[in-house]
Amino acid sequence: MHGNPQRNLKDHTRWCYTGQAPIQEVADYIPQLAKFSPDLWAVSLCTVDGQRHTVGDSKVPFCLQSCVKPLKYAVAVHDHGTEYVHSFIGKEPSGLRFNKLFLDEDDKPHNPMVNAGAIVCTSLIKQGEGNAEKFDYIMNFLKNMAGNEYVGFSNATFQSERESGDRNFAIGYYLKEKKCFPEGTDMTSVLDLYFQLCSIEVTCESASVMAATLANGGICPITGERVLSPEAVRNTLSLMHSCGMYDFSGQFAFHVGLPAKSGVAGGILLVVPNVMGIVCWSPPLDKLGNSVRGIQFCTDLVEHFNFHNYDNLRHFAKKHDPRREGGDQRVKSVINLLFAAYTGDVSALRRFALSSMDMEQKDYDSRTALHVAAAEGHSEVVRFLLEACRVNPVPRDRWGNTPMDEALHFGHHDVVVILQQYNDKYSPPVDAGDTGRAEKSLDSLL
Numbered sequence: 001m002h003g004n005p006q007r008n009l010k011d012h013t014r015w016c017y018t019g020q021a022p023i024q025e026v027a028d029y030i031p032q033l034a035k036f037s038p039d040l041w042a043v044s045l046c047t048v049d050g051q052r053h054t055v056g057d058s059k060v061p062f063c064l065q066s067c068v069k070p071l072k073y074a075v076a077v078h079d080h081g082t083e084y085v086h087s088f089i090g091k092e093p094s095g096l097r098f099n100k101l102f103l104d105e106d107d108k109p110h111n112p113m114v115n116a117g118a119i120v121c122t123s124l125i126k127q128g129e130g131n132a133e134k135f136d137y138i139m140n141f142l143k144n145m146a147g148n149e150y151v152g153f154s155n156a157t158f159q160s161e162r163e164s165g166d167r168n169f170a171i172g173y174y175l176k177e178k179k180c181f182p183e184g185t186d187m188t189s190v191l192d193l194y195f196q197l198c199s200i201e202v203t204c205e206s207a208s209v210m211a212a213t214l215a216n217g218g219i220c221p222i223t224g225e226r227v228l229s230p231e232a233v234r235n236t237l238s239l240m241h242s243c244g245m246y247d248f249s250g251q252f253a254f255h256v257g258l259p260a261k262s263g264v265a266g267g268i269l270l271v272v273p274n275v276m277g278i279v280c281w282s283p284p285l286d287k288l289g290n291s292v293r294g295i296q297f298c299t300d301l302v303e304h305f306n307f308h309n310y311d312n313l314r315h316f317a318k319k320h321d322p323r324r325e326g327g328d329q330r331v332k333s334v335i336n337l338l339f340a341a342y343t344g345d346v347s348a349l350r351r352f353a354l355s356s357m358d359m360e361q362k363d364y365d366s367r368t369a370l371h372v373a374a375a376e377g378h379s380e381v382v383r384f385l386l387e388a389c390r391v392n393p394v395p396r397d398r399w400g401n402t403p404m405d406e407a408l409h410f411g412h413h414d415v416v417v418i419l420q421q422y423n424d425k426y427s428p429p430v431d432a433g434d435t436g437r438a439e440k441s442l443d444s445l446l
């Protein structure tokens with residue numbers, strides 16, 4: 001244990017680990033990880049339209065470690081397609097520790113997010129080339145994903161990983177025995193490359209751009225360059241969702257509901273598809289190997305925002321939705337609404353109302369659906385807007401006219417009666433300024 005990492009850490013046992021306090025230690029199986037202060041803490045985000053925000057130690061380099069697993073899997077699928085890659089690797093959570101020496105019923109690694117799967121995945125990229133070319137090739141992909149921001153390499157970490165990698169060597173030999181690699185694979189050089197990829201460095205800021213590239217269907221939001229195929233990105237996000245957080249993946253999918261991948265250096269790559277990439281980094285880990293602060297951040301994030309995959313985007317009033325409607329969307333919505341009122345399309349209006357559309361929206365002349373329906377004499381629509389949607393019965397357009405004025409002006413007596421009856425039934429006495437004109441004309445018409 002280094003220092004006192006307990007401070008500033010909120011308890012997140014409330015929904016995990018059956019009440020056991022999470023262990024909060026910086027990984028120390030190699031000295032390069034053990035040297036990190038437990039107080040380091042950063043969060044960076046990059047949206048799919050390139051907006052950035054960052055707090056804390058976001059410029060300090062750290063190793064991707066297992067966070068590289070989804071990225072190299074994405075490269076493998078980008079190059080070879082889903083079918084080929086999954087003829088070597090499964091798609092199921094293993095239910096076992098990430099570095100278990102274990103294969104599925106078909107003698108394939110369970111998925112590319114555990115070590116066995118990631119080692120096989122490493123063997124699929126640029127087969128037939130030397131490790132130098134392979135490393136450069138993958139580095140190039142990672143730099144493109146990061147919009148050319150910081151991507152480095154820690155040689156010391158690589159050396160230590162290799163020296164202490166007995167388990168990974170054991171997995172490698174087991175994979176070789178079970179013929180899990182493509183023909184002609186040199187298993188020990190695959191392991192070398194595997195250790196090198198674990199030792200690739202990023203900062204929270206640069207990695208948030210990588211995550212944003214995944215959020216953006218494979219196009220880097222900073223450079224606009226397509227880096228990965230949509231197929232590769234979709235697969236990657238699916239597997240991150242089900243297998244990305246070690247033995248906490250099921251709980252994470254349940255509580256946070258977003259694709260993520262953590263690494264033993266304390267990083268968590270979190271993707272809000274079509275919205276943004278987020279990276280948290282804090283070295284103290286819980287007993288399952290996930291960053292304690294990172295998990296807390298992800299949980300708090302979906303408590304505030306409706307980012308959980310199964311949060312309802314329309315009706316979840318308690319949570320914030322930062323995907324605010326853009327101007328375009330609002331214009332489309334008011335046009336759809338007013339056209340439905342114009343054509344008397346009650347079923348379209350019912351659909352809009354059910355999808356929480358604001359049925360009182362006004363166009364640039366401050367005209368509402370009720371104005372339009374009244375002017376066109378669509379009594380069913382008028383009834384629906386008043387009775388079912390409870391819209392304001394007396395909105396005024398830019399000329400000061402109400403729906404009643406419209407109905408009177410165009411001689412739609414049935415609409416006049418509906419509006420009058422509704423007014424009598426529900427409205428408290430309305431001040432003369434609102435309906436005075438209409439009421440006077442109504443008397444003369446009846």
Ligand code: GLU
Nearest residue numbers: 065066115198263264265
């Ligand atoms: N280098 C570690 C290993 O392969 C990766 C650990 C991790 O981040 O899960 O065992």
